[in-house]
Amino acid sequence: MVAQKRQTLRLHIGPSACAPKFRPYLRDRSRHLLLWGGRDSTKSDFVALELLLSCLQDPYFLCVLIREKQNTIADSQIATLRKVAEREGLAPFFRFPQGPSAVLEISCKLNKNKFIGRGTDDMDRVKSVSDPTCAWYEEANQIAKDDADVVSTTLRTSHPGAVIREIYSFNPDHKEDYKQFWIWKKFFDATGNPNGTTFDGQLSVDIDGQLVRQSFRVLHSTAQDNPWCPPDRKATYKRYQFTDPYRYRVWWEGLWASRQTGNEFYPQFKRATHTGAVPYLPGLPIWQSWDANSLPYCAMFCGQNDDRRHLPGGKRTLRIFHEYAIGSPNSGLRNTGHAFLKDRRAFKWMDSAVMLTGDASMRARKPSDERSTALGDVLAALNGFTDTDGKPVPGCLNGRSDSFWPKRNPEVERRRDFVNYVLAGGFREVEVQIDATACPKLIADLELVQKGIDGKHKELYDDKALGVKYQKLGHFSDVFDYWLCTILQPEYEAFKAGRGG
Secondary structure (H helix, E strand, O other): OEEEEOOEEEEOOOOOOOOOOOHHHOOOOOOEEEEEEOOOOOHHHHHHHHHHHHHHHOOOOEEEEEEOOHHHOHHHHHHHHHHHHHHOOOHHHEEOOOOOOOOOEEEEOOOOOEEEEEEOOOHHHHHOOOOOOEEEEEOHHHOOHHHHHHHHHHOOOOOOOOOOEEEEEEOOOOOOOHHHOHHHHHHHHOOOOOOOOOEEEEEEEEEOOEEEEEEEEEEEEOHHHOOOOOHHHHHHHHHHHOOOHHHHHHHHOOOOOOOOOOOEOOOOOOHHHHEEOOOOOOOOOEEEEEOOOOOOEEEEEEEEEEEOOOOOOOOEEEEEEEEEEEEOOOOOHHHHHHHHHHHHHHOOOOOOOEEEEEOHHHHOEOOOOOOOEHHHHHHHHOOEEEOOOOOEEEOOOOOOOEEOOOOOOOOHHHHHHHHHHHHOOOOOOEEEEEEOOOOHHHHHHHHHOEEEOOEEEOOEEEEOOOOEEEEOOOHHHHHHHHHHHHHOHHHHHHHHOOOOO
8 A cells, every 4th residue: 555765655445444334535624524423334444544644645634533521532542543554555654552551652663743542531631732733523423512623623733734633433323312412413414414414515603794614524334335354244233223223323324313211200201292393372371390500500491381182173282392401600590580581582482371380399498598588489480570671571480470389399200101192192182382492401301210129210410511410311200290290280189089081
Protein backbone atom coordinates (compact mmCIF):
# COMPACT_ATOMS: atom_id res chain seq x y z
CA MET A 1 0.00 0.00 0.00
CA VAL A 2 2.88 2.38 0.80
CA ALA A 3 6.02 3.41 -1.09
CA GLN A 4 8.43 6.14 0.03
CA LYS A 5 10.79 7.97 -2.30
CA ARG A 6 12.80 11.15 -1.69
CA GLN A 7 10.75 11.97 1.45
CA THR A 8 7.55 11.98 -0.57
CA LEU A 9 4.97 9.56 0.77
CA ARG A 10 2.93 7.99 -2.00
CA LEU A 11 -0.20 6.20 -0.88
CA HIS A 12 -2.16 3.65 -2.87
CA ILE A 13 -5.53 2.79 -1.38
CA GLY A 14 -6.30 -0.77 -2.43
CA PRO A 15 -9.84 -2.10 -2.94
CA SER A 16 -9.72 -4.06 0.32
CA ALA A 17 -8.64 -1.11 2.48
CA CYS A 18 -12.24 -0.40 3.48
CA ALA A 19 -15.74 -1.59 2.70
CA PRO A 20 -17.14 -0.38 -0.66
CA LYS A 21 -19.88 1.43 1.28
CA PHE A 22 -17.31 3.81 2.77
CA ARG A 23 -14.77 4.19 -0.03
CA PRO A 24 -16.43 7.28 -1.62
CA TYR A 25 -16.04 9.08 1.71
CA LEU A 26 -12.30 8.65 2.24
CA ARG A 27 -10.80 12.08 2.89
CA ASP A 28 -14.25 13.50 3.61
CA ARG A 29 -13.86 16.96 5.13
CA SER A 30 -17.30 17.47 6.65
CA ARG A 31 -17.22 19.42 9.91
CA HIS A 32 -19.32 16.64 11.48
CA LEU A 33 -19.16 13.05 10.18
CA LEU A 34 -21.52 10.51 11.75
CA LEU A 35 -21.11 6.79 11.09
CA TRP A 36 -23.93 4.84 12.65
CA GLY A 37 -25.94 1.69 12.20
CA GLY A 38 -25.77 -1.99 13.06
CA ARG A 39 -23.01 -4.08 14.51
CA ASP A 40 -20.13 -5.44 12.43
CA SER A 41 -20.38 -2.90 9.62
CA THR A 42 -16.66 -1.84 9.85
CA LYS A 43 -17.54 1.72 10.88
CA SER A 44 -14.62 1.97 13.30
CA ASP A 45 -12.17 0.43 10.82
CA PHE A 46 -13.10 3.07 8.26
CA VAL A 47 -12.70 5.89 10.78
CA ALA A 48 -9.28 4.54 11.79
CA LEU A 49 -8.11 4.41 8.15
CA GLU A 50 -9.41 7.89 7.42
CA LEU A 51 -7.69 9.36 10.49
CA LEU A 52 -4.38 7.57 9.85
CA LEU A 53 -4.33 9.05 6.34
CA SER A 54 -5.10 12.50 7.73
CA CYS A 55 -2.34 12.14 10.30
CA LEU A 56 0.14 11.30 7.53
CA GLN A 57 -0.97 13.95 5.05
CA ASP A 58 -2.28 16.99 6.93
CA PRO A 59 0.21 19.78 7.69
CA TYR A 60 -1.07 19.87 11.28
CA PHE A 61 -3.21 17.20 12.94
CA LEU A 62 -4.00 16.45 16.58
CA CYS A 63 -6.91 14.07 17.11
CA VAL A 64 -8.46 13.47 20.52
CA LEU A 65 -9.79 9.92 20.90
CA ILE A 66 -12.92 10.24 23.04
CA ARG A 67 -14.76 7.54 24.96
CA GLU A 68 -16.93 7.63 28.07
CA LYS A 69 -14.29 5.78 30.13
CA GLN A 70 -10.57 6.54 29.73
CA ASN A 71 -9.57 2.97 30.63
CA THR A 72 -11.40 1.60 27.56
CA ILE A 73 -9.51 3.62 24.93
CA ALA A 74 -6.42 1.40 24.70
CA ASP A 75 -8.45 -1.71 23.90
CA SER A 76 -10.80 0.06 21.48
CA GLN A 77 -9.69 3.08 19.45
CA ILE A 78 -5.93 2.64 19.86
CA ALA A 79 -6.21 -1.10 19.19
CA THR A 80 -8.29 -0.41 16.06
CA LEU A 81 -5.83 2.20 14.79
CA ARG A 82 -2.95 -0.23 15.35
CA LYS A 83 -4.78 -3.09 13.62
CA VAL A 84 -5.64 -1.00 10.55
CA ALA A 85 -2.12 0.47 10.36
CA GLU A 86 -0.56 -3.00 10.44
CA ARG A 87 -3.00 -4.39 7.90
CA GLU A 88 -2.45 -1.56 5.41
CA GLY A 89 1.34 -1.32 5.83
CA LEU A 90 1.25 1.99 7.68
CA ALA A 91 2.58 0.77 11.04
CA PRO A 92 6.27 1.68 10.32
CA PHE A 93 5.27 5.34 10.18
CA PHE A 94 3.73 5.47 13.66
CA ARG A 95 4.78 5.01 17.29
CA PHE A 96 2.12 3.14 19.25
CA PRO A 97 1.93 2.92 23.05
CA GLN A 98 3.63 -0.15 24.50
CA GLY A 99 2.33 -1.91 27.60
CA PRO A 100 -0.78 -1.46 29.75
CA SER A 101 0.58 1.59 31.61
CA ALA A 102 1.74 3.47 28.51
CA VAL A 103 0.52 6.97 27.73
CA LEU A 104 -2.52 6.94 25.42
CA GLU A 105 -0.73 8.58 22.51
CA ILE A 106 0.10 7.65 18.91
CA SER A 107 2.63 9.81 17.08
CA CYS A 108 3.60 9.97 13.42
CA LYS A 109 7.33 9.47 12.75
CA LEU A 110 7.20 11.58 9.57
CA ASN A 111 5.83 14.73 11.19
CA LYS A 112 4.68 15.96 14.58
CA ASN A 113 1.06 14.89 14.13
CA LYS A 114 -0.49 12.61 16.72
CA PHE A 115 -3.49 11.06 18.49
CA ILE A 116 -4.24 11.53 22.22
CA GLY A 117 -6.76 9.44 24.19
CA ARG A 118 -9.12 11.06 26.70
CA GLY A 119 -12.17 9.81 28.61
CA THR A 120 -15.15 11.98 29.52
CA ASP A 121 -14.83 10.63 33.07
CA ASP A 122 -12.01 13.19 33.47
CA MET A 123 -13.10 16.31 31.61
CA ASP A 124 -10.28 18.42 33.07
CA ARG A 125 -7.80 16.32 31.08
CA VAL A 126 -9.94 16.73 27.96
CA LYS A 127 -9.88 20.50 28.34
CA SER A 128 -6.12 20.47 28.91
CA VAL A 129 -5.32 19.27 25.36
CA SER A 130 -3.72 22.15 23.49
CA ASP A 131 -4.63 22.98 19.87
CA PRO A 132 -6.60 19.84 18.90
CA THR A 133 -8.04 19.71 15.39
CA CYS A 134 -10.20 16.60 15.50
CA ALA A 135 -12.24 14.44 17.87
CA TRP A 136 -13.32 10.85 17.31
CA TYR A 137 -16.21 9.91 19.60
CA GLU A 138 -16.28 6.10 19.73
CA GLU A 139 -19.54 4.69 21.15
CA ALA A 140 -20.92 8.20 20.79
CA ASN A 141 -24.30 6.93 22.00
CA GLN A 142 -22.74 6.83 25.49
CA ILE A 143 -21.40 10.40 25.44
CA ALA A 144 -23.38 13.05 27.35
CA LYS A 145 -24.28 16.27 25.55
CA ASP A 146 -22.52 18.50 28.07
CA ASP A 147 -19.29 16.53 27.64
CA ALA A 148 -19.55 16.60 23.84
CA ASP A 149 -20.09 20.36 23.98
CA VAL A 150 -16.88 20.78 25.98
CA VAL A 151 -14.93 18.65 23.50
CA SER A 152 -16.40 20.50 20.52
CA THR A 153 -15.48 23.92 21.89
CA THR A 154 -11.95 22.67 22.69
CA LEU A 155 -11.25 22.08 18.97
CA ARG A 156 -9.44 25.23 17.93
CA THR A 157 -6.05 25.99 16.40
CA SER A 158 -4.33 28.68 14.38
CA HIS A 159 -1.98 26.28 12.57
CA PRO A 160 -2.10 26.79 8.77
CA GLY A 161 -3.85 24.03 6.86
CA ALA A 162 -5.49 22.50 9.93
CA VAL A 163 -8.97 21.05 9.43
CA ILE A 164 -11.41 21.16 12.37
CA ARG A 165 -13.83 18.23 12.42
CA GLU A 166 -15.66 15.78 14.66
CA ILE A 167 -16.32 12.12 13.85
CA TYR A 168 -18.96 10.08 15.67
CA SER A 169 -19.22 6.28 15.42
CA PHE A 170 -22.00 4.45 17.23
CA ASN A 171 -24.79 1.91 17.27
CA PRO A 172 -28.19 3.48 18.05
CA ASP A 173 -28.30 1.59 21.36
CA HIS A 174 -29.59 4.16 23.85
CA LYS A 175 -30.90 3.21 27.28
CA GLU A 176 -33.38 6.09 27.47
CA ASP A 177 -35.77 7.70 24.99
CA TYR A 178 -33.66 8.21 21.86
CA LYS A 179 -35.88 11.13 20.86
CA GLN A 180 -34.46 13.01 23.83
CA PHE A 181 -30.86 12.06 22.99
CA TRP A 182 -28.77 14.99 21.80
CA ILE A 183 -27.32 13.31 18.69
CA TRP A 184 -30.78 12.39 17.36
CA LYS A 185 -32.17 15.83 18.19
CA LYS A 186 -29.24 17.78 16.70
CA PHE A 187 -28.44 15.82 13.53
CA PHE A 188 -31.65 13.94 12.76
CA ASP A 189 -34.74 15.72 14.05
CA ALA A 190 -33.56 19.35 13.87
CA THR A 191 -32.32 18.89 10.29
CA GLY A 192 -35.64 17.48 9.06
CA ASN A 193 -34.44 13.86 8.98
CA PRO A 194 -36.10 12.19 12.01
CA ASN A 195 -36.28 8.87 10.15
CA GLY A 196 -33.25 9.42 7.91
CA THR A 197 -30.42 6.93 7.51
CA THR A 198 -27.84 8.41 5.10
CA PHE A 199 -28.01 12.13 4.37
CA ASP A 200 -26.00 15.34 4.59
CA GLY A 201 -26.60 19.02 5.07
CA GLN A 202 -25.53 22.08 7.00
CA LEU A 203 -25.98 23.34 10.55
CA SER A 204 -26.57 27.09 10.29
CA VAL A 205 -26.09 29.65 13.07
CA ASP A 206 -26.51 33.42 12.90
CA ILE A 207 -23.42 35.16 14.31
CA ASP A 208 -23.84 38.96 14.43
CA GLY A 209 -25.92 38.98 11.27
CA GLN A 210 -23.67 36.56 9.40
CA LEU A 211 -24.95 33.04 8.73
CA VAL A 212 -22.22 30.55 9.67
CA ARG A 213 -22.67 27.08 8.18
CA GLN A 214 -21.09 23.83 9.35
CA SER A 215 -21.34 20.85 7.03
CA PHE A 216 -22.41 17.46 8.32
CA ARG A 217 -22.69 14.01 6.77
CA VAL A 218 -24.54 11.00 8.21
CA LEU A 219 -23.64 7.51 6.90
CA HIS A 220 -25.68 4.45 7.83
CA SER A 221 -24.31 0.92 7.54
CA THR A 222 -25.01 -2.61 8.75
CA ALA A 223 -23.33 -6.01 8.64
CA GLN A 224 -24.85 -6.34 5.17
CA ASP A 225 -22.38 -3.67 4.03
CA ASN A 226 -19.41 -5.63 5.38
CA PRO A 227 -18.09 -7.97 2.64
CA TRP A 228 -15.91 -9.76 5.20
CA CYS A 229 -18.65 -10.53 7.74
CA PRO A 230 -19.18 -14.34 7.74
CA PRO A 231 -22.73 -15.62 7.10
CA ASP A 232 -22.74 -17.30 10.51
CA ARG A 233 -22.20 -13.97 12.27
CA LYS A 234 -24.89 -12.29 10.18
CA ALA A 235 -27.24 -15.11 11.10
CA THR A 236 -26.53 -14.48 14.79
CA TYR A 237 -27.71 -10.89 14.48
CA LYS A 238 -30.68 -11.65 12.26
CA ARG A 239 -31.92 -14.42 14.55
CA TYR A 240 -32.90 -11.79 17.14
CA GLN A 241 -35.89 -11.04 14.92
CA PHE A 242 -37.69 -13.89 16.66
CA THR A 243 -36.36 -13.50 20.22
CA ASP A 244 -35.50 -9.84 20.87
CA PRO A 245 -37.09 -7.19 18.58
CA TYR A 246 -35.06 -4.39 20.16
CA ARG A 247 -31.69 -6.03 19.47
CA TYR A 248 -32.83 -7.04 16.00
CA ARG A 249 -33.70 -3.44 15.15
CA VAL A 250 -30.55 -1.93 16.68
CA TRP A 251 -27.90 -4.60 15.97
CA TRP A 252 -29.12 -5.97 12.62
CA GLU A 253 -31.11 -3.13 11.05
CA GLY A 254 -29.02 -0.46 12.77
CA LEU A 255 -32.01 1.78 13.49
CA TRP A 256 -33.11 3.86 16.46
CA ALA A 257 -35.41 2.09 18.92
CA SER A 258 -36.72 2.41 22.46
CA ARG A 259 -35.35 -0.30 24.72
CA GLN A 260 -37.86 -2.78 26.16
CA THR A 261 -36.80 -4.65 29.30
CA GLY A 262 -39.95 -6.54 30.28
CA ASN A 263 -39.81 -4.67 33.59
CA GLU A 264 -41.64 -1.53 32.46
CA PHE A 265 -43.83 0.19 35.05
CA TYR A 266 -46.38 1.02 32.34
CA PRO A 267 -46.39 -1.96 29.97
CA GLN A 268 -49.82 -0.96 28.62
CA PHE A 269 -48.62 2.42 27.37
CA LYS A 270 -48.22 2.36 23.58
CA ARG A 271 -46.91 5.40 21.74
CA ALA A 272 -48.94 4.52 18.64
CA THR A 273 -52.17 4.27 20.65
CA HIS A 274 -51.84 6.98 23.28
CA THR A 275 -50.01 9.82 21.51
CA GLY A 276 -50.78 12.12 18.62
CA ALA A 277 -51.85 15.70 17.95
CA VAL A 278 -53.78 16.88 21.04
CA PRO A 279 -54.64 20.58 20.71
CA TYR A 280 -56.15 22.70 23.47
CA LEU A 281 -59.96 22.73 23.38
CA PRO A 282 -61.31 26.28 23.96
CA GLY A 283 -63.51 26.73 27.01
CA LEU A 284 -62.93 23.28 28.49
CA PRO A 285 -61.36 23.44 31.99
CA ILE A 286 -57.59 22.99 32.18
CA TRP A 287 -56.40 20.45 34.73
CA GLN A 288 -52.92 20.98 36.12
CA SER A 289 -51.03 18.19 37.90
CA TRP A 290 -47.93 19.23 39.87
CA ASP A 291 -44.74 17.78 41.35
CA ALA A 292 -42.48 19.80 43.67
CA ASN A 293 -39.02 18.64 42.57
CA SER A 294 -36.66 21.26 41.15
CA LEU A 295 -34.11 18.86 39.64
CA PRO A 296 -33.95 18.00 36.88
CA TYR A 297 -37.05 20.18 36.59
CA CYS A 298 -40.36 20.99 38.25
CA ALA A 299 -42.88 18.73 36.49
CA MET A 300 -46.35 20.03 35.62
CA PHE A 301 -48.69 19.26 32.74
CA CYS A 302 -51.99 20.61 31.47
CA GLY A 303 -54.82 18.27 30.56
CA GLN A 304 -58.51 18.41 29.72
CA ASN A 305 -61.41 16.07 30.44
CA ASP A 306 -63.31 15.86 27.15
CA ASP A 307 -66.44 13.90 28.07
CA ARG A 308 -68.65 13.12 25.06
CA ARG A 309 -70.39 10.05 26.40
CA HIS A 310 -73.73 11.81 26.02
CA LEU A 311 -73.30 11.59 22.24
CA PRO A 312 -73.93 8.40 20.25
CA GLY A 313 -70.72 6.38 20.38
CA GLY A 314 -69.01 9.14 22.36
CA LYS A 315 -66.15 8.56 24.78
CA ARG A 316 -64.48 10.32 27.66
CA THR A 317 -61.03 11.38 26.44
CA LEU A 318 -58.42 12.43 28.97
CA ARG A 319 -56.27 14.78 26.90
CA ILE A 320 -52.83 16.08 27.91
CA PHE A 321 -51.84 18.92 25.61
CA HIS A 322 -48.83 20.61 27.22
CA GLU A 323 -46.06 19.95 29.74
CA TYR A 324 -43.72 22.24 31.68
CA ALA A 325 -40.20 21.06 32.53
CA ILE A 326 -38.11 24.15 33.17
CA GLY A 327 -34.58 23.06 34.01
CA SER A 328 -31.91 24.49 36.29
CA PRO A 329 -31.17 27.25 37.11
CA ASN A 330 -34.69 28.52 36.40
CA SER A 331 -36.64 25.51 37.65
CA GLY A 332 -39.15 25.76 40.48
CA LEU A 333 -42.83 26.17 41.24
CA ARG A 334 -42.83 29.94 40.85
CA ASN A 335 -41.23 30.03 37.40
CA THR A 336 -43.36 27.10 36.22
CA GLY A 337 -46.56 28.86 37.28
CA HIS A 338 -45.45 32.09 35.64
CA ALA A 339 -44.57 30.27 32.41
CA PHE A 340 -48.10 28.84 32.32
CA LEU A 341 -49.66 32.27 32.86
CA LYS A 342 -47.68 33.74 29.97
CA ASP A 343 -48.65 30.82 27.72
CA ARG A 344 -52.27 31.15 28.86
CA ARG A 345 -52.31 34.70 27.56
CA ALA A 346 -50.23 34.06 24.42
CA PHE A 347 -52.14 30.94 23.28
CA LYS A 348 -55.58 32.24 24.30
CA TRP A 349 -56.30 29.66 26.99
CA MET A 350 -57.95 32.30 29.20
CA ASP A 351 -61.50 31.08 28.58
CA SER A 352 -60.78 27.90 30.54
CA ALA A 353 -61.08 27.53 34.29
CA VAL A 354 -58.05 25.97 36.02
CA MET A 355 -58.34 22.87 38.21
CA LEU A 356 -55.47 21.72 40.42
CA THR A 357 -54.10 18.42 41.67
CA GLY A 358 -50.69 16.90 42.30
CA ASP A 359 -48.37 15.38 44.87
CA ALA A 360 -50.09 15.20 48.27
CA SER A 361 -46.79 15.87 50.06
CA MET A 362 -46.94 19.43 48.72
CA ARG A 363 -49.60 20.12 51.38
CA ALA A 364 -47.03 19.57 54.14
CA ARG A 365 -45.25 22.50 55.75
CA LYS A 366 -41.71 23.10 54.55
CA PRO A 367 -38.93 22.13 56.99
CA SER A 368 -37.16 25.40 56.14
CA ASP A 369 -40.26 27.55 56.66
CA GLU A 370 -43.09 26.05 58.69
CA ARG A 371 -45.40 28.90 57.75
CA SER A 372 -45.51 27.89 54.08
CA THR A 373 -46.19 24.89 51.85
CA ALA A 374 -45.29 23.96 48.28
CA LEU A 375 -49.01 24.01 47.46
CA GLY A 376 -49.14 27.58 48.75
CA ASP A 377 -46.27 28.45 46.42
CA VAL A 378 -48.25 27.05 43.48
CA LEU A 379 -51.29 29.14 44.39
CA ALA A 380 -49.15 32.26 44.77
CA ALA A 381 -47.46 31.66 41.40
CA LEU A 382 -50.83 31.32 39.65
CA ASN A 383 -52.23 34.54 41.15
CA GLY A 384 -50.41 36.69 38.61
CA PHE A 385 -47.20 38.71 38.52
CA THR A 386 -45.44 41.64 36.89
CA ASP A 387 -43.30 40.61 33.93
CA THR A 388 -39.76 41.85 33.23
CA ASP A 389 -41.18 44.47 30.86
CA GLY A 390 -43.17 45.97 33.75
CA LYS A 391 -46.51 44.76 32.43
CA PRO A 392 -48.87 42.73 34.64
CA VAL A 393 -49.61 39.12 33.72
CA PRO A 394 -53.06 38.21 35.08
CA GLY A 395 -53.59 35.20 37.31
CA CYS A 396 -55.79 32.23 36.49
CA LEU A 397 -57.41 31.44 39.84
CA ASN A 398 -60.96 32.72 40.15
CA GLY A 399 -64.46 31.63 41.14
CA ARG A 400 -64.47 28.93 38.47
CA SER A 401 -61.22 27.36 39.69
CA ASP A 402 -61.06 24.49 42.14
CA SER A 403 -58.49 22.34 43.92
CA PHE A 404 -58.72 18.56 43.98
CA TRP A 405 -55.38 18.08 45.73
CA PRO A 406 -55.34 14.66 47.44
CA LYS A 407 -54.72 14.35 51.19
CA ARG A 408 -52.48 11.36 50.54
CA ASN A 409 -50.97 9.89 47.42
CA PRO A 410 -52.43 6.67 46.01
CA GLU A 411 -50.43 3.58 46.98
CA VAL A 412 -47.79 2.96 44.30
CA GLU A 413 -48.55 -0.64 43.31
CA ARG A 414 -52.33 -0.15 43.38
CA ARG A 415 -52.21 2.98 41.26
CA ARG A 416 -49.80 1.28 38.84
CA ASP A 417 -52.32 -1.49 38.25
CA PHE A 418 -55.11 1.06 37.89
CA VAL A 419 -53.25 3.28 35.41
CA ASN A 420 -52.28 0.28 33.28
CA TYR A 421 -55.90 -0.88 33.39
CA VAL A 422 -56.99 2.52 32.06
CA LEU A 423 -54.30 2.51 29.35
CA ALA A 424 -55.31 -0.99 28.28
CA GLY A 425 -58.90 0.17 27.71
CA GLY A 426 -60.30 -1.50 30.82
CA PHE A 427 -62.92 1.24 31.05
CA ARG A 428 -64.38 0.95 27.58
CA GLU A 429 -65.61 4.54 27.40
CA VAL A 430 -62.38 6.11 28.68
CA GLU A 431 -59.26 6.78 26.60
CA VAL A 432 -56.00 8.69 27.13
CA GLN A 433 -54.38 10.94 24.53
CA ILE A 434 -51.04 12.76 24.96
CA ASP A 435 -49.62 15.33 22.57
CA ALA A 436 -46.62 13.70 20.91
CA THR A 437 -44.80 16.99 20.31
CA ALA A 438 -45.60 19.02 23.41
CA CYS A 439 -45.14 16.27 26.03
CA PRO A 440 -41.85 14.45 25.31
CA LYS A 441 -40.79 13.96 28.94
CA LEU A 442 -44.13 12.49 30.01
CA ILE A 443 -44.00 10.07 27.09
CA ALA A 444 -40.40 9.14 27.93
CA ASP A 445 -41.40 8.40 31.53
CA LEU A 446 -44.29 6.19 30.47
CA GLU A 447 -41.99 4.23 28.17
CA LEU A 448 -38.87 4.02 30.32
CA VAL A 449 -39.70 4.01 34.05
CA GLN A 450 -39.03 0.56 35.50
CA LYS A 451 -40.52 -1.42 38.36
CA GLY A 452 -38.57 -1.50 41.62
CA ILE A 453 -38.75 -3.67 44.72
CA ASP A 454 -41.25 -1.37 46.41
CA GLY A 455 -42.69 0.55 43.49
CA LYS A 456 -41.04 2.66 40.79
CA HIS A 457 -37.31 2.31 40.29
CA LYS A 458 -35.93 5.84 40.03
CA GLU A 459 -32.27 5.68 39.13
CA LEU A 460 -30.10 8.48 40.49
CA TYR A 461 -28.29 10.62 37.94
CA ASP A 462 -24.94 12.13 38.93
CA ASP A 463 -24.91 15.69 37.56
CA LYS A 464 -21.21 16.54 37.42
CA ALA A 465 -21.86 20.15 36.44
CA LEU A 466 -24.12 20.88 39.44
CA GLY A 467 -22.38 18.51 41.81
CA VAL A 468 -25.62 16.81 42.89
CA LYS A 469 -27.50 13.58 42.33
CA TYR A 470 -31.19 13.43 41.45
CA GLN A 471 -33.80 11.17 39.93
CA LYS A 472 -33.82 11.73 36.18
CA LEU A 473 -37.03 9.86 35.37
CA GLY A 474 -40.39 9.34 37.00
CA HIS A 475 -41.49 12.87 37.86
CA PHE A 476 -43.99 13.26 35.01
CA SER A 477 -45.29 9.73 35.39
CA ASP A 478 -46.00 10.56 39.05
CA VAL A 479 -48.15 13.58 38.16
CA PHE A 480 -49.81 11.46 35.47
CA ASP A 481 -50.76 8.91 38.14
CA TYR A 482 -52.07 11.61 40.46
CA TRP A 483 -54.22 13.14 37.73
CA LEU A 484 -55.78 9.87 36.59
CA CYS A 485 -56.55 8.82 40.16
CA THR A 486 -58.08 12.26 40.81
CA ILE A 487 -60.15 12.73 37.69
CA LEU A 488 -61.24 9.07 37.70
CA GLN A 489 -61.71 8.87 41.46
CA PRO A 490 -64.98 6.86 41.39
CA GLU A 491 -63.42 4.41 38.94
CA TYR A 492 -60.27 4.18 41.06
CA GLU A 493 -62.24 3.44 44.23
CA ALA A 494 -64.24 0.77 42.39
CA PHE A 495 -61.02 -0.72 41.02
CA LYS A 496 -59.52 -0.91 44.51
CA ALA A 497 -62.65 -2.69 45.68
CA GLY A 498 -62.28 -5.23 42.89
CA ARG A 499 -64.95 -3.82 40.60
CA GLY A 500 -63.43 -3.03 37.20
CA GLY A 501 -65.02 -1.37 34.18
